[in-house]
Amino acid sequence: MHWPLVILVLVIGTFGFIMLYSVAEGDFEKWARPQIERFVIGFVFMIIIGLIHIDFWRVCSPFVYFFGIFLLIFVLFFGDYGGGARRWLEFGSFRFQPSEIIKVGLVMFLAIYYDWLQPAKVSKIFWVCIPATIILLPTALVIPQPDLGTGTLIAITGLTIMFVAGVHYLYFLGGLLLLPGLLGLIFYSRGTSWQLVTDYQFGRIDTFLNPTHDPLGEGYQITQSKIALGSGGLEGKGFMQGSQSQLDFLPQKHTDFIFTTIAEEFGFFGGVGLLLMYSVIIIFCIVSATTNKNKFGSLLTIGLTTVFFTYFFINIAAVTGMVPVTGVPLPLISYGGSAMLVVLGTFGLIQSAHIHRLLKRD
Amino acid sequence: MERISFRKDLLNKKLGRRAFILGASQLVLVGFLIRRMRELQLQESEKYQLLAEENRIDIRILPPMRGIIFDGDGRPLAKNRENYRLRIIKEKAKDPRAVLKNVSSLILLRDERKADILSEIERKKPYIPVTVIENISWKDFIRVTVNLPSLPGIVPEVVFKRFYLEDNFLAHVIGYVGSISQSDLKTISTVDPILQIPDFQIGKVGVEKGLDSLLRGKVGLIRHEVNASGRVIRKLNEDPSSSGKDIHLTINTLLQEFAMYRIEEFSASVVVIDLETGGILCLASSPSFDPNQFVEGMSQKDWDSLRNSENQPLANRAISGNYPPGSTFKMLVAIAGIEAGLIDPEELINCSGFYEISDRKFHCWKALGHGDKNLVEGIQESCDVYFYTLALRVGIDRITETAKKFGIGMAVPLPLPGVSKGLLPSKSWLKTNYKKQWVKGHTLNSGIGQGFLLSTPLQIAVMIARLATGLEVKPQLVKAIDGKPVKNQNKRMIGIKKTTFSIIQKAMFNVVNEKTGTAYKSRVVDKSKILAGKTGTSQIRKISEEERLTGIKKNEELPRAQRDHALFAGYAPFINPKYAISVVVEHGGGGSKVAAPIARDVLLFALSGAIPALNAYPIDQRNEVRLTLDKIREKSALKKTKRG
Known part of the structure; x- marks a missing residue:
């Protein structure tokens, strides 16, 4: 067991409870208590997953992937609307997004693929097309939900594993050259009969490009978020003293925008402190991956670390107005059940890979 | 040991390198986040x-x-009344049409009104509130308020609205308030934050305008902590507003009301001054208007008819109407003559009906002439030829000098907009304004109060007040501000000999109380309320020599606009006078016939504090007078019952 990692997860989770207590204006029952309950369940879940043998997860990998694909197809037809998109599945009182499952499934499936593939074939065009298809399938299913952000993240996560697995640089360079063309095509399609993304997605992009244009509409969130951050200053306004969050100027202050309250009440120190804790998790995991003799475990760790990284990076970049708002939670802190379980589950898998790192498979 | 085996594995080496690149680039991206946060x-x-x-x-x-x-007397004339109103803000209503439909299910709202509101909403910016309905009952107001959750964007408000209790009886004096216009902002020099309050009302006319800075009060500020939905969390601090000062006017409402009824059918004005205090008791101007209409807002049609009416109901004739003072000016010419020692009051001057000067005839109103008259008789019978002769002898400079002492052509400092100075012509005035030389003909015209000479009814009242007392009576309209009495103006003696005043006052007594006096019909028989004064009939048109030969047309035969103005200036009682009055009836005809009876009725009312008793009137007139007074009594009673 990687104990420093376990402790770091506990510390960040606890910090989350404190913030949820603050944004609820001192109401423990509102968000903090349910969050603690879920965290405890997720934490036990993480330990159990970590203790299960890595070979079991290896076997599971294709099933997780295809189960995720199945759920994505299912949600397209039977999912619930939330925040303008059909991306939720509901089982009784339990709501979750299948796109969370597929992120893990994709990483597992690609890890087992490269574990299986002979290293010499990695850059052969045929053996590049197969993982590309594995990546494109869930991406193509998520975008029409519509969820451009998650689709992009899934693609980036997959490409990261391909990169680490040793696919030749030129493929990535080629892809990079194709990207501007693709973006151009998307914008060109606006308003035509074959529009590639929906009006809602264009609206999000517009808001990002010019948030002050419509201060009480879509850009309101981001404007208020920046005010909260900026007014926090170096040391912050103090615990439970953030006027922006306490007076409800921040929308989704307990979910996607919770980072703004952290930065408002604890200032630059608080925000950067959290970022450093996240960075230490990244470093721990990358170090663990590079010292892992088991290729599956190594790739799995790197992939899941990237998933974790994209969560907090996209979240904070969005609330600071660097990228469009895509509805990504702040991992381990934002209020919400399914994201919490998935994040703790991935740490379980990372732990399992770490525990069995010396097992070399032929 | 572990490390060596790792190095051997080429593939693992590549994986490690790439994993390192990945991890490093992730940390670089975190660096970007930190940089953004620092920013x-x-x-x-x-x-x-x-x-x-x-x-x-x-x-x-x-x-x-x-x-x-x-x-x-402490009766309120202008108050602030609660106005319950509803306004709508489009931005918050989202769908104003649906919201208005919901409103109309709670209170009566006509379809056409709804259409008006919707078109107004379209014209204005989405965050500007638009009035839905005003002056609704408390019950309706509560009904809407409890249903607010289903009426997004509706703002119920209680505001205070100006209300004028005496509607059209004091409209010209009190004036009215209205929203600030662009032209108002140009004339207001001091920057008062109050003016930024949307649809704040400021005085537009009358005392409301003249004393606006006192009445307005001081604005207060309240600072609240609010949450995102605008809900007040707590009060931070409050700097309360201080209300405007209460103003007590000198006006006697009952007298004013009586005077207004008395001149109701004319275009006329009545000014009554209290000789003790200089306080203006009555400042009536007819026709009038209802100032509440301006506060409530009136239709374009009503506004046009008020503004374009031939009778000009919006004009305050008493202070801004410029009329030739006519024969009421003759006393001043006489005083100038006596004071300069240029006329012996007993000297007889012959009137043959006209005065001829450089081949031009100046006629007396009595075509056949008055014969030999002394000064008192000249005033008493208002002989024009006597005053032509006198004016020429005295000269225009002395006349102008004396007129100034009595306030003719002088500014009257009252807190009212539009107080006219009138016009007192002099040699230099004619030269600068008309590039003409002053000739004797001009002096003759001035001698009988005609020609260029213009004065307001207020100025004539001031003149007569000074003639009655020998004091420099200064009129005032404000009795007290916030309960503090306004100091009485110093009443200095006018630098004129007492004996001179005695002669003039005797003449004014004779005008009303001698058989040959021009206002003999308007005498008062009650010894304690004896009236003295002077009639005036100011001529509007030029009468040709031809017409004089064939017989001058009577006023009744002329179109209204060509008829003479009827004037009377007087005071009562003759001994220890208390009130001075001036009455001007536009195109009323003869002063003795039209203006003097009005003055008598109003002064008797002032002296008795009620509709005068008939025993003050000569026996032969009582029937006629009774009719007039009964009519007023009826109207007054009707008004009282109407107001409950």
């Missing part, structure tokens, strides 16, 4: 702190209560 939280922090404060604090302006206007 927001450290470099631009001040700007965002200000924005957060702006978010948090809502500053509301507390409009002050406008001062109340009372009459001399």
Whole structure:
């Protein structure tokens, strides 16, 4: 067991409870208590997953992937609307997004693929097309939900594993050259009969490009978020003293925008402190991956670390107005059940890979 | 040991390198986040702190209560009345049509009104409130208020609205308030935050305008901490508004009302001055208007008919009407003559019906002439030829000098907009304005109060007040401000000999009380209320020599606009006078016939404090007078019952 990692997860989770207590204006029952309950369940879940043998997860990998694909197809037809998109599945009182499952499934499936593939074939065009298809399938299913952000993240996560697995640089360079063309095509399609993304997605992009244009509409969130951050200053306004969050100027202050309250009440120190804790998790995991003799475990760790990284990076970049708002939670802190379980589950898998790192498979 | 085996594995080496590149680039990206946060939280922090404060604090302006206007007896004339109203803000209503439909299910709202509101909403910016309905009952107001959750964007408000209790009886004096216009802003020099309150009302006319700065009061501020939905969390501090000052006017409402009824059918004005205090008791101008219409808002049609009416109901004739004073001016010519020692009051001057000068005939109103008359008789019978002769002897400079002492052509400092100075012509005035030489003909015209000479009814009242007392009576309209009495003007003696005044006062007594006096018909028989004064008939048209030969047309035969103005200036009682009056009836005809009876009725009312008793009138007139007074009594009673 990687104990420093376990402790770091506990510390960040606890910090989350404190913030949820603050944004609820001192109401423990509102968000903090349910969050603690879920965290405890997720934490036990993480330990159990970590203790299960890595070979079991290896076997599971294709099933997780295809189960995720199945759920994505299912949600397209039977999912619930939330925040303008059909991306939720509901089982009784339990709501979750299948796109969370597929992120893990994709990483597992690609890890087992490269574990299986002979290293010499990695850059052969045929053996590049197969993982590309594995990546494109869930991406193509998520975008029409519509969820451009998650689709992009899934693609980036997959490409990261391909990169680490040793696919030749030129493929990535080629892809990079194709990207501007693709973006151009998307914008060109606006308003035509074959529009590639929906009006809602264009609206999000517009808001990002010019948030002050419509201060009480879509850009309101981001404007208020920046005010909260900026007014926090170096040391912050103090615990439970953030006027922006306490007076409800921040929308989704307990979910996607919770980072703004952290930065408002604890200032630059608080925000950067959290970022450093996240960075230490990244470093721990990358170090663990590079010292892992088991290729599956190594790739799995790197992939899941990237998933974790994209969560907090996209979240904070969005609330600071660097990228469009895509509805990504702040991992381990934002209020919400399914994201919490998935994040703790991935740490379980990372732990399992770490525990069995010396097992070399032929 | 572990490390060596790792190095051997080429593939693992590549994986490790790429994993390192990945991890490093992720940390670089975290670096970008930190840089962005430094930008927001450290470099631009001040700007965002200000924005957060702006978010948090809502500053509301507390409009002050406008001062109340009372009459001399403490009766309120202008008050502030609660107005329950509903307004709608489009931005919050989202779908104003549906919201208005919901409103109309609670209170009566006509379809056409709804259409008006919707078109107004379209014209205005989405955050500007638009009035849905005003002056609704408390019950309706509550009904809407409890249903607010289903009426997004509807703002129920209680505002105070000006209300004028004496509607058209004091409209010209009190005036009215209205929203600030662009032209108002140009004339207001001091920057008062109060003026930024949307649809704040300021005085537009009358005392409301003249004393606006006192009545307005001082604005208050209230600072609230609010949350994102604008809900008040707590009060931070409050700087209360202070209401405007209460004003007590010198006006006697009952007298004013009586005078207004008395001149109702004319275009006329009546001014009564209290000789003790200089207080203006009555400042009536007819026709009038209802100032409440201006506050409530009137239709374009009503406004046009008020503004374009031939009778000019909006004009305050008493202070801004310029009329030739006519024969009422003759006393001043006489005083100038006596004081200069140029006329012996007993000297007889012959009147043959006209005065000839450089081949031009100046006629007396009595075509056949008055014969030999002394000064008192000249005034008493208003002989024009006597005053032609006298004016020429005295000269225009002395006449002008004396007229100034009695306030003719002088500004009257009253807190009312539009007080006219009238016009007192002099040699230099004619030269600068008309590039003409003053000739004897001009002096003759001035001698009988005609020609260029113009004065307001107020100035004539001041003149007669000074003639009656020998004191420099200064009129005032404000009795007290916030309960503190306004100091009486110093009443200095006018530098004129007492004996001179005695002669003039005797003449004014004779005008009313001698058989040959021009106002003999308007005499008062009650010994304690004896009236003295002077008639005036100011001629509007030029009468040709031809017409004089064939017989001058009577006023009744002329179109109204060509008829003479009827004037009377007087005071009562003759011994120890208390009140001075001036009455001007536009195109009323003869002063003795039209103006003097009005003056008598009003002064008798002032002296008795009620509709005068008939025993003050000569026996033969009582029937006629009774008819007039009964009519007024009826109207007054009707008005009282109407107001409950």
